Amino acid sequence: MARVVVVGAGVVGLSCAVRLLEAGHSVDVLARDLPLETTSAVAAAIWYPYRAYPFERVTAWSRLTYAELERLSALEEAGVRMLAGTELHRARRPDPWWRDAVPALTRVSAFPPPFTDGWSFVAPVVEMPVYLPWLAARVEALGGTLTRMALSGLPDRAEVVVNATGLGARRMADDPSLVPVRGQVVYVEQVGLDRWWLEPSGPVYVVPRSRDIVVGGTDDEGEWDRRPDPDVAKLILERAVELVPDLARAAVVGHKVGLRPARPEVRLDVEDRGQTRVVHCYGHGGAGVTLSWGCADEVVRLVG
Numbered sequence: 228m229a230r231v232v233v234v235g236a237g238v239v240g241l242s243c244a245v246r247l248l249e250a251g252h253s254v255d256v257l258a259r260d261l262p263l264e265t266t267s268a269v270a271a272a273i274w275y276p277y278r279a280y281p282f283e284r285v286t287a288w289s290r291l292t293y294a295e296l297e298r299l300s301a302l303e304e305a306g307v308r309m310l311a312g313t314e315l316h317r318a319r320r321p322d323p324w325w326r327d328a329v330p331a332l333t334r335v336s337a338f339p340p341p342f343t344d345g346w347s348f349v350a351p352v353v354e355m356p357v358y359l360p361w362l363a364a365r366v367e368a369l370g371g372t373l374t375r376m377a378l379s380g381l382p383d384r385a386e387v388v389v390n391a392t393g394l395g396a397r398r399m400a401d402d403p404s405l406v407p408v409r410g411q412v413v414y415v416e417q418v419g420l421d422r423w424w425l426e427p428s429g430p431v432y433v434v435p436r437s438r439d440i441v442v443g444g445t446d447d448e449g450e451w452d453r454r455p456d457p458d459v460a461k462l463i464l465e466r467a468v469e470l471v472p473d474l475a476r477a478a479v480v481g482h483k484v485g486l487r488p489a490r491p492e493v494r495l496d497v498e499d500r501g502q503t504r505v506v507h508c509y510g511h512g513g514a515g516v517t518l519s520w521g522c523a524d525e526v527v528r529l530v531g
């Protein structure tokens with residue numbers, strides 16, 4: 228069994244750490260930002276393959292993650308719920324490319340204007356403020372450690388390093404193909420909503436959680452500004468009210484911005500650097516939660 232250093236404590240790093248520990252490896256997680264300070268903490272976080280490629284691998288990882296999140300939804304303390312919801316479109320569409328990753332998808336036949344097509348399915352919805360601490364506690368319960376540490380490069384003396392640094396991999400792996408896709412969200416109070424709604428072209432999404440509702444969003448490629456923009460927040464809410472009119476009476480309770488780590492393809496491969504074997508696992512775009520367990524399983528296989 229290997230001694231593994233996982234760099235990164237977002238949803239990807241923590242899921243990898245859990246799976247590696249379960250496989251019997253010894254694991255230390257190092258991260259500049261602790262779980263609730265990461266991009267992962269900003270995720271909506273509905274299971275949905277979005278801005279992550281290539282389609283075939285993403286569909287396979289998403290299917291595995293769906294099954295694992297469904298299993299975790301039985302544990303109240305993990306913060307995962309299985310919720311039905313609807314995706315709407317303004318024009319006719321074929322089934323989504325990730326169709327095979329969900330057990331059932333029902334085409335909708337009646338639409339509120341201006342929508343003309345759509346489908347409903349049950350998706351895992353993850354409350355990241357609950358789930359990330361739960362994952363971190365799982366790492367420690369399995370004998371792993373989590374330490375805050377900002378690194379200027381990947382450790383070069385470890386036997387195995389998992390590079391789960393998200394957007395940080397631009398520097399850690401010297402990878403200019405990794406770019407930020409800025410996402411802004413507005414949190415509103417719960418007004419009794421128990422279904423999610425989505426219109427990907429906006430993107431517009433409304434994701435109910437136990438105490439609030441996450442309303443999004445934006446996807447601005449190459450944009451690094453982490454400050455919420457009040458004009459953008461207004462626009463986000465206007466578009467969401469068109470999708471879910473009940474939101475018009477919901478009070479705003481917060482704003483956040485996160486930078487999705489986007490890449491032409493998710494990087495999940497091995498690089499041998501002298502005595503250190505580096506497993507890269509980054510570039511999950513708008514789907515880090517959706518791909519997390521599928522990728523973690525593959526990382527364990529690559530560690531060997």
Ligand SMILES: Cc1cc2nc3c(=O)[nH]c(=O)nc-3n(C[C@H](O)[C@H](O)[C@H](O)COP(=O)(O)OP(=O)(O)OC[C@H]3O[C@@H](n4cnc5c(N)ncnc54)[C@H](O)[C@@H]3O)c2cc1C
Binds near residue numbers: 260267
């Ligand atoms: C608004 C918004 C909504 C989203 N909604 C969804 C959704 O509904 N569903 C979904 O699946 N995904 C969603 N996402 C995407 C998801 O948040 C990301 O894909 C995911 O968070 C990426 O996880 P990660 O662990 O790779 O990166 P991160 O969460 O960014 O974690 C990276 C870790 O690496 C560490 N690190 C980086 N550099 C260094 C360094 N030099 N030294 C030490 N540590 C370092 C960081 O400190 C951090 O701990 C959303 C994103 C945004 C912004």
